Amino acid sequence: MYLARKRVAGLDSYVICESYPDGDLMRSRELFNLGPDPSRYVIYTGRIGYYLDDEVTEGVRASGADPDPDLLEDLFWPFLKPRLKEVISRFAGRKRSPGRLAGLTGEEMEEGRARVHHFDKLRLFYLRYGYPPPRSVPHKALKCFNLCLLRSRDEIEHRIMALEGRMPPREYKGYVFSSFDLFRFFPGHLARLAPAALDPVECDDHFMEELCRLNSDAAFFEGRDLPTGLSAYLRRYAIMYFDYEFPGFSPMDSYIRDFMNRRRAYRPPKKRKRGDLSSALGVFGLTREQFSAAAQVEITKIFRKKALKLHPDRGGEHEEFVGLSEAYELLMELKES
Secondary structure (H helix, E strand, O other): OEEEEEEEOOEEEEEEEEEEEEOOEEEEEEEEEEEOOHHHHEEEEOOOEEEEOHHHHHHHHHOOOOOOHHHHHHHOHHHOOHHHHHHHHOOOOOOOOOOOOOOOOHHHHHHHHHHOOHHHHHHHHHHHHOOOOOOOOOHHHHHHHHHHOOOOHHHHHHHHHHHHOOOOHHHHHHHHHHHOOHHHHOOOOHHHHOHHHOOHHHHHHHHHHHHHHHHOOOOOOOOOOOOOOOOHHHHHHHHHHHOOOOOOOOHHHHHHHHHHHHHHHHOOOOOOOOOOHHHHHHHHOOOHHHHHHOOHHHHHHHHHHHHHHHOHHHOOOHHHHHHHHHHHHHHHHHHHO
């Protein structure tokens, strides 16, 4: 069971829902409508005691479900009085019923994670670790995809929305940029370091293309009909993207964007010549042995440190800064090859 917030007659209404299997698909159904104020079903006894109105349990049971008392209490946790939540939080280790994945074998878990939609993987990784996933996701990180196993699209979306609610607004646009994998449209590593410096019109075009593509993706809406307009599940991403800016827009970002725009405006793009490895290593102060042993993250740290010193806004020379950027691109390409 899970708690869904839905728009009913122009007002937010909370509904207890359930995911259930239908052949190879997972679908969702409504069990009990709590209305706009679920707290009215919480009955307090004394200063630190409470129980849920029997109407909730009976309503869920009347819909054909067998309500778990502990799970029902969890659904009402956000609506308890703050003082009571504080007291309850001091006590840990309450016995719980077996989890919904308890009956799955390790092999079944692996197969289930492999079927998780790519968009869900990108979102969950960012929400768990706070940055875009690398090309090869570490095996220990795969557990964050378990949220999607044996759950319907509606339940997945409501649980991800709850996680997004904990994210500060300054991260919204970067989160959407990562979730829709817009990095792949911009070659090189500078897009990940300074996405604010990218051409905003090109970014907007790619975002709208990906948003429309996902909105018509039958695999994403598995177990549900395709929406006739923009799905309610995806509208929030349009708001996050267009109503917010990338965090930490710095003079360096402004310089990179200005430099790129001037090149676009005044002369056609030229095919970049592959630089000399010895020269690139000299810029970074590395020997071939040190470069071979260094990880990509170490190269990036050196780049950021030198970029702060060589940036023209900090007294550096324009040509040196451009040379540093080109050397960084070459070294990172070699690391990936």
